[in-house]
Amino acid sequence: MAACSVEELLAKAEQEEAEKLKSISVHKELDLEFDVGNLLACDKNRIEVRDFREQKKEDFLRSLARDNTQLLINEIWKQPTERVEEAIVVKLPESATPLPREKPPPKPKPPTKWEEFAKLKGIQKKKKTNLVWDETAKEWKRRWGYKRAKDDTKEWLIEVPETADPNEDQFAKRVKAKKERVAKNEFNRLKNIARAQKIKVPGVGLTPVAQQSKDDLSKAVSVAKTSTASAGRFQDRLPKEKPPKNTGKRRKFEPLIGNFGTEKQKQLELLKLMDSKKPRLDITKAVNKQMREEDREEAAAKYKKGAGKKGRKGNMSGKGKGKGGKGGKGKGGSKAGGNKAGGGKKRGKPGKH
Amino acid sequence: MTQLDGIVKPKTKRSKRFLDNRAPKLIEDVKTAMIMKGGNTSQTITQALKDIVTVCSVFNLYLLFRKNITRPFEDSTSLEFFSKKTDCSLFLFGSHNKKRPNNVIFGRMFDFHVLDMIELGIEKFVSLSDIKASKCPEGTKPMLVFAGEAFDTDNEHKRLKSLLIDFFRGPTVSAVRLAGLEHVLHFTALEGKIYMRSYRSLLKKSGCRTPRIELEEIGPSFDLVLRRTHLASDDLYKLAHRQPKALKAKKKKNISHNVFGTKFGRVHMQKQDLSKLQTRKMKGLRKRKGGVVAEDQDGQAPKVAKVES
Numbered sequence: 001m002a003a004c005s006v007e008e009l010l011a012k013a014e015q016e017e018a019e020k021l022k023s024i025s026v027h028k029e030l031d032l033e034f035d036v037g038n039l040l041a042c043d044k045n046r047i048e049v050r051d052f053r054e055q056k057k058e059d060f061l062r063s064l065a066r067d068n069t070q071l072l073i074n075e076i077w078k079q080p081t082e083r084v085e086e087a088i089v090v091k092l093p094e095s096a097t098p099l100p101r102e103k104p105p106p107k108p109k110p111p112t113k114w115e116e117f118a119k120l121k122g123i124q125k126k127k128k129t130n131l132v133w134d135e136t137a138k139e140w141k142r143r144w145g146y147k148r149a150k151d152d153t154k155e156w157l158i159e160v161p162e163t164a165d166p167n168e169d170q171f172a173k174r175v176k177a178k179k180e181r182v183a184k185n186e187f188n189r190l191k192n193i194a195r196a197q198k199i200k201v202p203g204v205g206l207t208p209v210a211q212q213s214k215d216d217l218s219k220a221v222s223v224a225k226t227s228t229a230s231a232g233r234f235q236d237r238l239p240k241e242k243p244p245k246n247t248g249k250r251r252k253f254e255p256l257i258g259n260f261g262t263e264k265q266k267q268l269e270l271l272k273l274m275d276s277k278k279p280r281l282d283i284t285k286a287v288n289k290q291m292r293e294e295d296r297e298e299a300a301a302k303y304k305k306g307a308g309k310k311g312r313k314g315n316m317s318g319k320g321k322g323k324g325g326k327g328g329k330g331k332g333g334s335k336a337g338g339n340k341a342g343g344g345k346k347r348g349k350p351g352k353h
Numbered sequence: 354m355t356q357l358d359g360i361v362k363p364k365t366k367r368s369k370r371f372l373d374n375r376a377p378k379l380i381e382d383v384k385t386a387m388i389m390k391g392g393n394t395s396q397t398i399t400q401a402l403k404d405i406v407t408v409c410s411v412f413n414l415y416l417l418f419r420k421n422i423t424r425p426f427e428d429s430t431s432l433e434f435f436s437k438k439t440d441c442s443l444f445l446f447g448s449h450n451k452k453r454p455n456n457v458i459f460g461r462m463f464d465f466h467v468l469d470m471i472e473l474g475i476e477k478f479v480s481l482s483d484i485k486a487s488k489c490p491e492g493t494k495p496m497l498v499f500a501g502e503a504f505d506t507d508n509e510h511k512r513l514k515s516l517l518i519d520f521f522r523g524p525t526v527s528a529v530r531l532a533g534l535e536h537v538l539h540f541t542a543l544e545g546k547i548y549m550r551s552y553r554s555l556l557k558k559s560g561c562r563t564p565r566i567e568l569e570e571i572g573p574s575f576d577l578v579l580r581r582t583h584l585a586s587d588d589l590y591k592l593a594h595r596q597p598k599a600l601k602a603k604k605k606k607n608i609s610h611n612v613f614g615t616k617f618g619r620v621h622m623q624k625q626d627l628s629k630l631q632t633r634k635m636k637g638l639r640k641r642k643g644g645v646v647a648e649d650q651d652g653q654a655p656k657v658a659k660v661e662s
Contacts, residue, residue: 103377105597
């Protein structure tokens with residue numbers, strides 16, 4: 001009797017279980033492929049076209065979708081869950097479908113010079129605090145940067161060391177040293193970047209370029225020539241090579257207390273020039289200047305007409321002024337240095353008329 | 354920007370952050386998509402594009418306000434230019450003309466060059482507003498279901514499947530709230546057509562832990578027809594899939610398991626000088642200057658003999 005009832009109970013229990021599972025079980029010929037990481041399910045079963053046409057399309061699709069979603073949900077529910085702030089959350093595994101990347105993977109950066117050295121010596125990075133206690137100001141200040149704790153350049157009193165020149169400016173010296181360190185650091189940083197990106201940087205002199213033009217080559221030759229101990233003064237030249245044009249100083253200044261004779265001469269000449277009623281004039285230069293000015297005026301007028309048509313008037317005045325100013329300065333410069341009164345500010349006042 | 358013969362580096366932290374955002378990364382962010390209208394668009398197309406935007410709205414960028422007179426299949430340079438400027442790798446281009454009515458091109462880029470482009474024609478379209486039902490909140494990660502053999506057998510359909518996954522996937526998350534699994538996108542490939550339906554899933558009580566699903570149609574529904582495709586060559590496709598080495602899970606060496614599941618590892622020792630080994634010191638066994646060792650041996654031998662007998 002008992003055995004019968006036990007069997008009955010078991011059978012009943014099984015039936016109940018089956019019923020329960022009925023609501024969530026779906027029968028499919030082929031199992032679906034799941035990618036839980038992407039919440040993705042792929043159904044490979046053949047869809048009977050006849051079924052599709054018999055039922056209404058939407059209903060057929062909906063029932064198919066319902067079945068597939070049920071299977072996907074069953075799969076998702078198999079994953080481990082946890083409770084996060086009053087919500088039950090299921091942890092998803094990593095996505096299994098390979099999808100193409102957006103951009104190619106980054107190339108690993110080559111280590112900088114310091115990193116290589118540290119690796120060689122086995123130097124580890126020590127974590128440092130951001131703020132340091134400054135005794136004089138009695139507060140926490142930054143370790144580096146704006147208003148840092150021990151600022152070398154901001155001291156109000158610097159003792160002159162015994163070995164130093166008494167007339168030297170110690171404050172300026174410190175500021176200059178800091179500037180040099182900053183510049184050196186920046187230079188090294190950029191060199192590291194250049195090494196990382198494999199861009200060629202010149203150690204000293206010029207960078208080699210793949211296709212060199214005539215100017216580049218002549219520049220390279222002159223740089224090579226002047227990089228000798230005597231700055232290229234005793235270098236032989238090729239038979240047809242011309243001496244370089246722009247060597248030496250661009251401006252020559254006479255020493256302050258030097259040759260009194262020449263200085264006197266120069267001053268007297270200048271006075272004579274300023275005294276003479278006739279302006280010192282170079283006829284050809286004046287004529288050329290006048291012609292150029294006329295051409296420019298014509299061009300400006302044409303442009304103004306054209307601009308007026310298109311409605312762009314605003315640019316004109318700026319252009320005219322710019323051109324005029326440049327022209328005046330250029331012409332002033334072209335006249336020899338001594339004649340300061342004549343050429344400088346005049347804008348093409350013709351001498352002939 | 355400070356310069357040293359061709360190296361340009363950002364001067365401000367903000368510009369540096371901007372450039373770092375756009376630089377290639379080990380683990381990439383969510384892909385953004387740009388949605389564009391072509392030279393001529395119909396009402397269906399504009400409505401369809403807008404609906405797609407609302408369906409996956411979290412990560413999109415749209416250029417709906419300007420008509421771009423380009424033909425992606427002929428000249429993709431303007432697409433690539435836009436992609437570079439906006440840093441988007443997916444695009445959706447809608448257009449309408451007599452020859453190809455209600456045309457929609459799904460595409461994706463690799464390294465700002467077109468990888469895949471698939472042109473679909475919208476035959477039937479029911480918009481979001483036409484279906485009266487309560488909608489899912491925006492930004493929910495949708496569940497994607499693909500049905501039909503074609504998605505497994507036909508090459509073009511396979512690429513289309515991958516493209517659609519890319520588009521509608523949403524951000525990659527490690528965990529999902531169970532109650533928030535509402536949105537379902539169902540794609541069926543049948544008779545050369547692709548039916549896309551969007552449902553809201555209601556989790557009903559079933560006898561056991563896993564709920565029973567009931568679906569309610571929301572969202573836009575499309576009946577699509579596959580038109581032209583421009584798929585990437587196999588090498589380019591493979592190249593695009595190449596993952597950086599750092600992402601590969603490192604296998605832990607020197608771990609082995611026996612039948613019972615006990616973990617074993619090998620410990621490698623240097624060669625030891627056994628004479629200098631630290632053991633318990635027994636005074637009697639200490640080495641003495643003399644022939645004590647021989648005595649021991651003799652002592653031991655008769656013992657052995659005794660036992661045997």
